[in-house]
Amino acid sequence: xxxxxxxxxxxxxxxxxxxxxxxxxxxxxxxxxxxxxxxxxxxxxxxxxxxxxxxxxxxxxxxxxxxxxxxxxxxxxxxxxxxxxxxxxxxxxxxxxxxxxxxxxxxxxxxxxxxxxxxxxxxxxxxxxxxxxxxxxxxxxxxxxxxxxxxxxxxxxxxxxxxxxxxxxxxxxxxxxxxxxxxxxxxxxxxxxxxxxxxxxxxxxxxxxxxxxxxxxxxxxxxxxxxxxxxxxxxxxxxxxxxxxxxxxxxxxxxxxxxxxxxxxxxxxxxxxxxxxxxxxxxxxxxxxxxxxxx
Amino acid sequence: xxxxxxxxxxxxxxxxxxxxxxxxxxxxxxxxxxxxxxxxxxxxxxxxxxxxxxxxxxxxxxxxxxxxxxxxxxxxxxxxxxxxxxxxxxxxxxxxxxxxxxxxxxxxxxxxxxxxxxxxxxxxxxxxxxxxxxxxxxxxxxxxxxxxxxxxxxxxxxxxxxxxxxxxxxxxxxxxxxxxxxxxxxxxxxxxxxxxxxxxxxxxxxxxxxxxxxxxxxxxxxxxxxxxxxxxxxxxxxxxxxxxxxxxxxxxxxxxxxxxxxxxxxxxxxxxxxxxxxxxxxxxxxxxxxxxxxxxxxx
Numbered sequence: 001x002x003x004x005x006x007x008x009x010x011x012x013x014x015x016x017x018x019x020x021x022x023x024x025x026x027x028x029x030x031x032x033x034x035x036x037x038x039x040x041x042x043x044x045x046x047x048x049x050x051x052x053x054x055x056x057x058x059x060x061x062x063x064x065x066x067x068x069x070x071x072x073x074x075x076x077x078x079x080x081x082x083x084x085x086x087x088x089x090x091x092x093x094x095x096x097x098x099x100x101x102x103x104x105x106x107x108x109x110x111x112x113x114x115x116x117x118x119x120x121x122x123x124x125x126x127x128x129x130x131x132x133x134x135x136x137x138x139x140x141x142x143x144x145x146x147x148x149x150x151x152x153x154x155x156x157x158x159x160x161x162x163x164x165x166x167x168x169x170x171x172x173x174x175x176x177x178x179x180x181x182x183x184x185x186x187x188x189x190x191x192x193x194x195x196x197x198x199x200x201x202x203x204x205x206x207x208x209x210x211x212x213x214x215x216x217x218x219x220x221x222x223x224x225x226x227x228x229x230x231x232x233x234x235x236x237x238x239x240x241x242x243x244x245x246x247x248x249x250x251x252x253x254x255x256x257x258x259x260x261x262x263x264x265x266x267x268x269x270x271x272x273x274x275x276x277x278x279x280x281x282x283x284x285x286x287x288x289x290x291x292x293x294x295x
Numbered sequence: 296x297x298x299x300x301x302x303x304x305x306x307x308x309x310x311x312x313x314x315x316x317x318x319x320x321x322x323x324x325x326x327x328x329x330x331x332x333x334x335x336x337x338x339x340x341x342x343x344x345x346x347x348x349x350x351x352x353x354x355x356x357x358x359x360x361x362x363x364x365x366x367x368x369x370x371x372x373x374x375x376x377x378x379x380x381x382x383x384x385x386x387x388x389x390x391x392x393x394x395x396x397x398x399x400x401x402x403x404x405x406x407x408x409x410x411x412x413x414x415x416x417x418x419x420x421x422x423x424x425x426x427x428x429x430x431x432x433x434x435x436x437x438x439x440x441x442x443x444x445x446x447x448x449x450x451x452x453x454x455x456x457x458x459x460x461x462x463x464x465x466x467x468x469x470x471x472x473x474x475x476x477x478x479x480x481x482x483x484x485x486x487x488x489x490x491x492x493x494x495x496x497x498x499x500x501x502x503x504x505x506x507x508x509x510x511x512x513x514x515x516x517x518x519x520x521x522x523x524x525x526x527x528x529x530x531x532x533x534x535x536x537x538x539x540x541x542x543x544x545x546x547x548x549x550x551x552x553x554x555x556x557x558x559x560x561x562x563x564x565x566x567x568x569x570x571x572x573x574x575x576x577x578x579x580x581x582x583x584x585x586x587x588x589x590x591x592x593x594x
Contacts, residue, residue: 026432116534123329159325
């Protein structure tokens with residue numbers, strides 16, 4: 001293995017490094033600028049170093065109620081995450097066998113991924129308008145007096161996010177099961193395990209690291225969603241929608257501080273997920289096989 | 296024993312359908328039915344206050360208003376679609392070249408699989424962070440007093456700030472490439488990693504140059520990944536209104552923004568009609584791309 005690297009390696013390595021710099025450079029710049037001094041502006045030079053803009057963000061003075069938007073996004077993200085993991089695991093299991101409508105379901109999932117988000121969002125908005133009108137026309141008075149709309153964060157909003165996260169979850173499950181050794185399940189069945197026991201004690205421990213990956217996709221895709229949320233989220237905006245609105249109105253480094261906080265949360269989450277995956281993998285490597293260890 | 300097998304299999308098939316049911320229900324309620332409604336409402340009438348459920352082609356004729364009169368010139372909607380298609384083509388070409396280069400480096404030049412994973416992760420992590428924040432983060436670089444303009448002036452390459460860096464076609468393309476190259480890297484890398492290394496050895500042994508091997512062996516085998524990545528990039532740019540809005544300073548029209556503008560005015564039927572038009576064009580593009588490769592076989 002003392003073969004030297006060809007010239008193309010160095011050229012491509014340089015290109016790769018440039019790509020990574022392009023990918024992370026801007027984020028690092030706003031990270032630095034978020035510590036701008038109180039008199040500093042949106043660009044360099046740094047006018048002193050301070051936590052001024054973070055403090056203002058925390059106090060919530062200059063900007064709309066970011067805290068509430070933050071909590072809404074967090075709650076929605078968690079629900080989307082759990083539903084994505086559960087529904088895609090179930091569907092992933094189902095797709096290993098033949099069932100009626102399998103092909104159709106697959107193509108619907110793919111379509112949901114590639115139909116422009118604004119079209120899906122508009123469709124769900126129309127659906128809830130029709131639903132609201134129907135309820136108002138047919139519902140009993142005591143109910144319709146109070147009723148305004150069925151659309152909201154955890155009805156239309158949740159559905160809109162799931163149409164985006166579930167296809168990813170399903171595709172990841174396909175990738176996982178394609179590499180899955182089915183003999184392990186057959187062995188469990190031969191040893192008399194019930195389907196539930198096979199799932200709980202054989203499949204689940206093996207799948208767990210991948211499921212953490214699905215969870216990461218489920219949460220982050222929801223946490224960052226704008227296009228599908230735009231028509232479906234109801235009266236109150238999620239965090240990315242507030243952020244988008246702020247891009248046109250806020251002209252202080254406060255928006256960078258917000259960016260740093262948001263990115264920090266994402267990174268903490270990604271780090272946690274990756275650490276959990278590594279720990280689970282290590283545990284599998286340690287306990288997974290007793291081959292060659294005698295009786 | 297043999298007599299037991301058939302009912303057991305049927306039992307399994309039923310449970311498979313039950314397992315897939317929740318997913319199917321979500322897609323039925325929040326994707327299939329909404330799409331049907333978009334098509335239906337696009338043929339409905341409307342006034343300032345409400346949607347009127349009676350059949351009319353009004354939304355479509357209004358969308359294409361004046362298109363025949365202005366020939367051979369382009370009317371607004373055709374101009375917007377042509378402009379969006381142009382953005383699509385530029386972003387597609389850039390993400391393809393950059394994405395392929397990155398994936399090629401990871402697949403063929405990084406020898407340890409640990410490093411391969413770490414570097415692939417480095418490319419993936421930004422995908423999990425906020426897109427809007429990643430757009431905003433170009434402002435201190437590209438703005439009038441930003442780093443790029445500062446650098447150009449310090450080096451005396453320019454005597455006044457370059458205005459077209461931010462809130463321009465340029466910044467829209469830059470942001471798209473920044474956000475979407477990921478969608479090319481992952482499927483292309485997946486295709487490249489599946490290539491049997493002995494094929495490349497064989498090409499080398501048969502006297503092929505590096506470039507010949509790339510064009511006649513690697514590239515054809517990477518086609519599935521390229522097509523999947525292309526579908527993502529093209530459909531996202533076609534339907535986008537957020538990136539066009541934020542990076543274009545709300546000044547650049549796009550196919551997705553037409554719909555958003557109609558919705559902001561609460562004109563649901565015209566919005567739906569434009570959604571149907573956008574959907575039709577997107578589906579045609581995907582149809583062309585999937586003729587080249589069967590997606591399902593590649594997973």
